Amino acid sequence: MSVTTKSTTNFNLFKSDRPYCTEEHDMFRTSLRKFMEKEVEPYFNEWEENGLTPRELYKKMGEQGFLCPQVDPAYGGLGLDFGFNLVLAEEAVRIGGGIGGASLHSSITVPYLEKYGTEEQKKKYLPKCVNGDILTAVAMTEPGTGSDLASVSTTAVRDGDNYIINGQKTFITNGINADLIFVVVKTDSKAVPARKGVSIIMVEGDTPGFSRGRKLKKLGTHSQDTAELIFEDARVPVSNLLGNEGEGFYILMDKLQQERIMCANSGYVIAQEMLKTTMKYVQERHVFGKPVSSFQNTQFEIAEMATELSLARSYLDDLAIKHMNGEEISTQASMAKWWITDMARRMSSRCLQLHGGYGYMEEYEIARRYRDVAVMPIYAGTNEIMKNIIAKNLGL
Structure with a gap:
């Protein structure tokens, strides 16, 4: 006797739960998603047209407890694990890469201050980073310097109790909205090797001598403010030095593992969203x-x-x-960053092709995703740099 059964599967390609997520993570995600549906989705296309996400959004996110969830309660945070940072990034990128400023602030820039800041610095800045009064940016890239951070030319010269900063930065995410910028500078231009002359100084947005240049027009992520920053004899207190002089390069390297996991995870979520919308389209289109x-x-x-x-x-x-268990996985993080962001970029072209002519129309989401994903193999260290790191760590 033969038995006929209906084929079933529990495979869900688009589920949002992850093995490190608990009920608390799910509650955070649900609350954040509701916030995004109310405060972001109705206005997102307008922000894309304007080329800027309103500063007020980040203040609202801070008031709701969505910014910097990892910060110690002693400084106004919730003391939550890295999984909450991933949830924050995922829910933002599901709407669009242009509102990634909250994730950069919470998961990349503020952790520098948490680990390397003095007690005075942390008490001064961290509570405002959590509640949204302060939005941060990190200023590394210069017109002539990208991945080679040891070659930055922006200088900080000691003058009594102050540093005098001169130079220019470009491609700075949150450059327009930021209230506190972590600026990578040279405090010793004669240091050998050059990386030992690199330091990080926190510059407040209203510092005399500091100005914002152009809000840069980009291929994608239009609602994300990306700007030039200009320092012309900007006078900053020595007390705003992060860590010690000459430690800047090593501070930046220490947090790159987390940054690259964040970047790879965002690439994954964008790819997931592109495939979801494409599957819906090819099923409906005849x-x-x-x-x-x-x-x-x-x-x-x-x-x-x-x-x-x-x-x-x-x-x-x-x-x-x-990473949450504190393991050193810089090689694997570099692998994830290059392969997953490259996969997402390839997928954007494949999904657009499956949309046919409609994929080229702005009214379809895939057109925006196609533009937005193009930068992912470039930022957070180019994918070519990732391969160099992998090769070096393999002993080549």
Whole structure:
């Protein structure tokens, strides 16, 4: 006797739960998603047109407890684990890469202050970073210097109880909205090796001699403010030095593992969103009297992308857990950053192609995602630099 059963599967490519997530993470996600649906989604296209996310959004996020969830309660934070930072980034990028300023502030810049700041600095700045009164930025890149941070030319010369800063930065995320900028400077231009002359100084937004240059027009992430920053004899108290003189390069390197996991995870979420919208489109769109999803080429494309997405998720989940456990995984983080962001960029082209002519229309989300994802293999260290790091750590 034969038995016929209906084929079923519990495989869900688009689930948001992750192995490190607890009920508390899920509650945080639910609350944050409701906030985004009310305060961001209705206005996001307008912000894309304006090329700027209103500063007030970050203040509202701070008031609701969504910024810097990891900060110690002694400084006004919630003392939560890295999983909450990942949730924050995921829910922001699901709407669009242009509102990533909250994640950069919470998960990349503020951790420098948490680990290397003096008690006085932390008491002064951290509570305001948590409640949204302060939004931060980190200013590394210069017109002539990108990944080679040891070669920055912005200088900070000691003058009594102050530093006099001169130079220019570019491509600075949160450059327009930031109230506190972590500026990478040279305090010793004669240091050998050069990286030992690099320091980080925190510059407040109203510092005389500091000004914001152009709000840069970009290919994508239009609602994310990216700007030039100019320092012309900007006088900053020595007390705003982060760590010690000459430690800037090492401070930056110490947090790059977390930054690259964050970047890779954002690439994964964008890829997930692109595939979700594409699957919906090919099922609804009919060509030659049948849905586009019924053609073998479409099915093969979707199957391949779904497989890559699943592999990325498994790798990322493993890395996140190891990072939360304090393990040193800089090589694997570099692998994740280059492969997943590169996968997302490839996927954007494949998904746009499956949309046909409509994919080229601004009214379809894939057009924006196609633009936004293009920068991911470039920032947080180019993917070519990631491969150099991997090769070096393999002993080559």
